[in-house]
Amino acid sequence: MLEWLAGQRSDARAASSAATAALAAASVSRAAAARSAAARSSSAPPPEFTLTPSSLRSYVLVVGEAERLPQLVAFLQGRLREGDKVMVYFLTCACVAFYSATLPQLPALRELREEFFPFYKVTAVRKFFFFLDPRRRGRISLQKMLSSPIMHELLELRRGDLGQEELRQNWFSLEYAEMLYSDYLELDADQNGMLSVGELMRFRGGAPPGGGLTAPFVQRVFQECHTYRTKSDDGVAQSELDYKSYLDFVLAHSYKGTPEALTYFFKLLDLRRAGRLLGLDLAYFFRAVLEKFDELGEEPNCLVADVQDEIFDMVKPADPRYITLQDLINCRVGDTIVGMLTDAHAFYQHDRREELMPHDGEGA
DSSP, rough: OOEEEOOOOSSHHHHHHHOOOOSSSOOOOOOHHHHHHHHHHHHHHOOOOOOOOOGOOOEEEEEOHHHHHHEEEEEEHHHTTTTTOEEEEEHHHHHHHHHHHGGGGGGGGGGGTTTTTTHHHHHHHHHHHHHTTTTTTSSEHHHHHHHHHHHHHHHHOOTTOOOHHHHOTTTTTTTHHHHHHHHHHHTTOOSSSOOOOHHHTTOOOOOTOOOOBOOHHHHHHHHOOOOEEEETTSSSSSEOHHHHHHHHHHHHTTTTTHHHHHHHHHHHHOOOSOBBBOHHHHHHHHHHHHHHHHHOOOOOOOOOOHHHHHHHHHHSSSEEEEOOOHHHHHTTTTTHHHHHHHHHEEEEEEEHHHHHHHTTTOOE
């Protein structure tokens, strides 16, 4: 199913355009239609409407698979000839159908097993929507998808000479997808197909014997992300993450310094949903990091107030009283700050960075 937003003029000619628009899905700007009409007839009366966002209207057409592309092409050709502005979107279901048809044709995916294909499709599509659908509307513009570096990463799999190291670094490779799913199954201790708070605490983002993620941070994941209500073995109701939400979590950790990942983490750190982080918020999360140090038998060697001041110095927010999402993105060390507040191992790496840094002559 394709979705198009279409705007039309309020005269008889616009009614005919609406009938054409209903045959396919697209987005047409009413402003472009008005400009086109004015160019054809300088004596035409002025438009009888005001240009507002309400000029965009939604139309949906359900057609057979074989008719989708011809309907789309015919609609675009007709509207573009009229000088209209068109925006085309892929819905989630359309993306899944598209990749179902194209992915098996890539040389690097020839060994993709039929029983694993549904999980692979979810893995591939999830990265596109994590980065290209920040408002979580369930759709991506065609232009944005085709011009994205994510598409270029996928198309790398067309090469038949990719080395093992390249495949291990490519999100869309079969090796990477199998690793992700294997990690998910390993975390799923009760094998019910979803992850509880305790199971996600063991996320591989930290070093053995378990993850370094703190309990308050993981609990925030379950408060803010999409979950399902299930019952534990002892009959207690609990919230659990499915594979799709787990992939979002992995994407945020894997690309922690990107604006999309920082947006994901900021939502979790913003306890009051106020759009700003106060010193109290930082202190709340970092106290849990210190408690995690005790669990791991490490000496933190720092105070909450000192780390709180250090973070504000690192961010240099526009307003010294609080940190906004834009502050976190602009400071260029947002990934480090997220790690300091959520993961004991990440804070250890930051706090001992000078000790861990190789000295001159070492390894020579």
